[in-house]
Amino acid sequence: MRTSGAPDTASVFGSVHLGYLVIETERLADWRRFGTDAIGMHHDALDTGLMRFRLDEQECRFLVRRGPAEDVVATGWHVDDHAAFERIEARVRAHGVPVVAGTAEEAALRGVERLVRFPGPKGIAQEIYTTPVRSAEPLRMLASGFVTGDAGMGHVAITSARPTQVRGYFHTVFDARLTDYIDETISGVKIKIRFLRVNERHHSVAIAGVRGLPVDPVRTRVQHLNIQAAGLDDLARSYRRVCELGFDMALSVGQHTNDRELSYYARTPSGFEWEVGWNPVVVDEATWEPGTHQGISIWGHTPVGRTIMDKLEQFRLGARSLVRSEDAVPALSGAGIADG
Template structure:
């Protein structure tokens, strides 16, 4: 059911603001985030560190713990009205919410922090204001693109893509941007790209067509940040290689958002995409389409062995019997796409 019937849309007032990662590999993450990717690093305590992309105090919060995974997505709401609408939607569907403590809000550098369950075990956190950090930033880059489009995107894999899409529609009024059909090692995938503002997508949802399998261990398959200049991307690519971090996919260009990018492997095992110059969406003219293949050129796998492929196959096979929580109360019933 369209939200306009019961609640005004929050589309355009929602922006991906920060990402929370749980890891024991702080030393490796310092080298990866600061020295390879080029972000500003703030060491807070022995159990917490942050990376910055811009004036915001926090874009990535790393907490010490065993998950080696993304655990939460933080969404910036432009105003208290949009915040309250989302809270009403979530609680109105019987899903519990939890207010963040002062300490939790301070770690994230935000005000009015609230969290609730999300698909794939990814906690969704919303807030209304981000604090700015001290200048200058110490980064190996000219800058990152954030602003009204948010800080980038996340991509996840799911056995229930319709429900995941329904969740982000119900909660954030996410709109379908387009699809990609891709075949990798004989396996057919469909990827749905969802936007909550002018950025081409803030969430991508990949699924194996007609098979209830999920070959990815982590909650997030990859996350993306956007650099300001082409040289920023190529220089970080060289630093990733020189510092000995694994490269998942070499430089290439996507078919749908036209972003030029590469994918590195993080110390925690999910992928990290550094991209440049994706298109933005004109809401007056855009129509969803289906693209064949994820890349116009490039994005070729780097260093993948038969052992890696077998391990991924085993993960996929085990996932058949593993329960996947899509938060059914918020997943909607009206979305049936191809």
């Protein structure tokens, strides 16, 4: 039993799961086609400037709202119980970082009973909640299903000039564990990618270090997000739909070196990438040891239709990063975390 007044240092690892994402865009019609007709998710229209996508019985997995960001603006984390919820909230407050309670309207839009919000790396708000609202409405999807449950709904990947601090942030807040690294060379530049898990899913957050590059090559806060298809047929059929409907394919089907997931990457109407994957490894906490893999893919994941003009456009968009500083939320950065 915890002594009154003593800090609660119990771990929340395993009690946290990626629950929803909030996306801001002016391209709502394109997003509806992308989400329903290409990826195959369930769609609910809320009004002219709001819609949601479902993957399962949870009422909201993606909240898409009208706005200028063309980006992910908030990440929602499902916390198993009130004790873990309060432990996370107390940690954030103890480091002097502001915590704000979401309004009843915000909670309803996200399909949760209540939430609190606090700053996260790269300006992505982090939100936590305990009780999702389950929808009684049957799913209307082109996909047979998606894998969510105890592993959460997938992962997010970001680029960062301060990858050690970002890793420290997720360790401090969620007791995230390092799963492994990937060393990759892109256009002659060496990049180290850190993969962090908060439950049995191989990773819920991936952080690609871009320290030393003249610009961050990614305009958006999120480089890509991932959802996991229930079956190989779902993966193949959604890949075909993305191509047939005229959406850009960023990377063809391939298999990753570390989590062995088979996947492809489509480019969303907002510009960041959307990975649909299948059959990644599940971490066994009793035996897993972090390691380093050379290269992102065993095979495949080749760029699709990339021209020199595309590369110049990517550089132009990435150059915007020079006019904004990256906020790693230093109060929560966990300066004592050792990193490779």
